[in-house]
Amino acid sequence: MPDVAAYAIDSPTGHYARTTITRRDPGPTEVFFDIHYAGICHSDIHTARGEWGPINYPFVGGHEIAGIVSRVGSEVTKFKVGDRVGVGCFVDSCGECEMCRQGEEQFCTAGPGEGAVWTYNGIGRDGLPTAGGYSTGITVEQDYLMRVPDSVSLEHAAPLMCAGITTYSPLKRWGAGPGKRVGIVGMGGLGHMGVQFAAALGAETIVFGRTLSKRDDGLKLGASDYVSTQDRDAMKALRGTFDLIVTTVSDGTDLDGLLGLLKAHGVLVNVGLPEKPSSLRLGVLTGQAKVLAGSNIGGIAETQEMLDFCAEHGLAPIVEIIPADGIDEAYDNVVASKVRYRYVIDASTI
Amino acid sequence: MPDVAAYAIDSPTGHYARTTITRRDPGPTEVFFDIHYAGICHSDIHTARGEWGPINYPFVGGHEIAGIVSRVGSEVTKFKVGDRVGVGCFVDSCGECEMCRQGEEQFCTAGPGEGAVWTYNGIGRDGLPTAGGYSTGITVEQDYLMRVPDSVSLEHAAPLMCAGITTYSPLKRWGAGPGKRVGIVGMGGLGHMGVQFAAALGAETIVFGRTLSKRDDGLKLGASDYVSTQDRDAMKALRGTFDLIVTTVSDGTDLDGLLGLLKAHGVLVNVGLPEKPSSLRLGVLTGQAKVLAGSNIGGIAETQEMLDFCAEHGLAPIVEIIPADGIDEAYDNVVASKVRYRYVIDASTI
Numbered sequence: 001m002p003d004v005a006a007y008a009i010d011s012p013t014g015h016y017a018r019t020t021i022t023r024r025d026p027g028p029t030e031v032f033f034d035i036h037y038a039g040i041c042h043s044d045i046h047t048a049r050g051e052w053g054p055i056n057y058p059f060v061g062g063h064e065i066a067g068i069v070s071r072v073g074s075e076v077t078k079f080k081v082g083d084r085v086g087v088g089c090f091v092d093s094c095g096e097c098e099m100c101r102q103g104e105e106q107f108c109t110a111g112p113g114e115g116a117v118w119t120y121n122g123i124g125r126d127g128l129p130t131a132g133g134y135s136t137g138i139t140v141e142q143d144y145l146m147r148v149p150d151s152v153s154l155e156h157a158a159p160l161m162c163a164g165i166t167t168y169s170p171l172k173r174w175g176a177g178p179g180k181r182v183g184i185v186g187m188g189g190l191g192h193m194g195v196q197f198a199a200a201l202g203a204e205t206i207v208f209g210r211t212l213s214k215r216d217d218g219l220k221l222g223a224s225d226y227v228s229t230q231d232r233d234a235m236k237a238l239r240g241t242f243d244l245i246v247t248t249v250s251d252g253t254d255l256d257g258l259l260g261l262l263k264a265h266g267v268l269v270n271v272g273l274p275e276k277p278s279s280l281r282l283g284v285l286t287g288q289a290k291v292l293a294g295s296n297i298g299g300i301a302e303t304q305e306m307l308d309f310c311a312e313h314g315l316a317p318i319v320e321i322i323p324a325d326g327i328d329e330a331y332d333n334v335v336a337s338k339v340r341y342r343y344v345i346d347a348s349t350i
Numbered sequence: 351m352p353d354v355a356a357y358a359i360d361s362p363t364g365h366y367a368r369t370t371i372t373r374r375d376p377g378p379t380e381v382f383f384d385i386h387y388a389g390i391c392h393s394d395i396h397t398a399r400g401e402w403g404p405i406n407y408p409f410v411g412g413h414e415i416a417g418i419v420s421r422v423g424s425e426v427t428k429f430k431v432g433d434r435v436g437v438g439c440f441v442d443s444c445g446e447c448e449m450c451r452q453g454e455e456q457f458c459t460a461g462p463g464e465g466a467v468w469t470y471n472g473i474g475r476d477g478l479p480t481a482g483g484y485s486t487g488i489t490v491e492q493d494y495l496m497r498v499p500d501s502v503s504l505e506h507a508a509p510l511m512c513a514g515i516t517t518y519s520p521l522k523r524w525g526a527g528p529g530k531r532v533g534i535v536g537m538g539g540l541g542h543m544g545v546q547f548a549a550a551l552g553a554e555t556i557v558f559g560r561t562l563s564k565r566d567d568g569l570k571l572g573a574s575d576y577v578s579t580q581d582r583d584a585m586k587a588l589r590g591t592f593d594l595i596v597t598t599v600s601d602g603t604d605l606d607g608l609l610g611l612l613k614a615h616g617v618l619v620n621v622g623l624p625e626k627p628s629s630l631r632l633g634v635l636t637g638q639a640k641v642l643a644g645s646n647i648g649g650i651a652e653t654q655e656m657l658d659f660c661a662e663h664g665l666a667p668i669v670e671i672i673p674a675d676g677i678d679e680a681y682d683n684v685v686a687s688k689v690r691y692r693y694v695i696d697a698s699t700i
Contacts, residue, residue: 098613099613099614104614104615104639107613107614107615107638107639109590109614240459253632255630263448263449263457264449264454264457264459265454265457270632270635270636271636272632272636273632273633273636273637274632274633277629277630277631278629278630278631278632279627279628279629279630280605280627280628280629280630281627281628282603282620282622282623282624282628282644283623283624283644284644285620285642285643285644286620286621286622286623286644286645286646287623287644287646288457288644288646289454289457289643289644289645289646290643290644291641291642291643291644292635292641292642292643293635293639293640293641293642294632294633294634294635294636294637294638294639294640294641295636295639296636296637296638296639
């Protein structure tokens, strides 16, 4: 049983500190890999601080993980020692239910945890609580690992495992491509990947931010325009012109306003998790057959496709590498929207 | 200029009475047809009573119209005198905008009325207010007429022009078919067509009503089950099992509850127009990538396809034929949900 170093938090209001956790020996079809980098996702913060409900402490966050394989089980066929790999928000599922068969393992209905097993705050197939990527190594079933393409660095690969797939999946599913006008609302960890994907898929891409402070970055990443949602005239001029909008903000989304930007049959996809119920005029959907959809990461095959797409088009997140003892400060900066655009923990500092 | 008899209402609180209105002579590509039947849609009532905003009186309702061609313009190629035809909610559009080119003329963005020209409460290409089907004849551009299949009677064809296409279109667009479980919420004029379409498309179809009073009819029309939305245990047992739900009720829809019935990636389509904003937990959409969509009638080609589908599968609305002097009473009965399932005016009584 390999012991690995990790950073854990011991209460909703506590601080992260170095500790040691035990990973299981890789089973016949499992892989153990040395973690090199782990991204910090806002979900880590909500979970660690108990904002999404009570959890067990000590808690180790991190579901944007990249590293290099150092041990493989006897029947592992997909990976070998030295391979560059990544793992995202889940590490297991039943593999047999309707959703798993469709490659949508994140929506597994029959897995070991009554669904997919989440990378942290879940119960693994060994019956033990799962612990995330703020650590130096992890054991994962080979079917739940992605291969990181040669041209994608490991520090860039890490955030793609959640921020990347979260924005790539709805853009693909809802037809972002040539001839389409696509909006990305919010220019944060998710949004700054969304704009890259939408533009690389061939869509005319417009970013919506509260202010124009990140405008230059948005244009550099492929947007043809960057509009402040506070600019009423600009918003009005864009009404009825979008095929697809992906909103990555999780508070105070003006649904009626965003839906007004869509053409008939246009689609607004929300990937955030607002705490309060939203108000919605159903007539806005009905009148022009508009669509309001949710999206939640993506399956293993699609996550691999997204990584390959990044390699093909030279896309990468903009990251700030931090040492493990900077996690608390990083959390506060994420909450204050000060990060540009993703903190990634250098696991060699754990 | 043909004068035709019509029933018109002269104020939001007025009564329908016999009058005479003038239709234009059919232009080169237009058709005049003798109206045999006109259905009563709840939208007629909302419009006539000013509930959707002020309108011009006298007002002639009716956008579910079927009859027989009696005059054709010199360049009409699609229809001849004696043909059985129908017209629905709109009678014209630009024919050139993106939506028209896609066969979604109801969402025309550039038509004579700044969009499609509605069958009533619009302005026609002659610059005059349009008047609906509670009359004995109407002039329509040939491209906006449907052909009624031989095996579909005219009194059945009429309600299909709105109630039919309103439910057929979302079922087709969102994949109702073999292997899918489909819910129809509300067993009224729309819902009783929805259940027939869903079942004929091969889906396992379950109707949701407030009570079970229409259960026998629902099962006869093809439902495999009929569930009261007040039955908490039954509702709970169905959670997470639907691929698609079409809701036809326009007041007090419990969106979170209906969304809970869907599988991951499931779709809830609303075709009603509630007056008040609805409350929605976006997390319910996000968590399992669910979809909330609107739908609004359908284009000309799809409406024709729906009529042909009815002929092929022997589907028809259940109608109650009424004389024109019964419109007021019929309106009250529709509002009181007493109609089973569609009132159709016999135009020979006008």
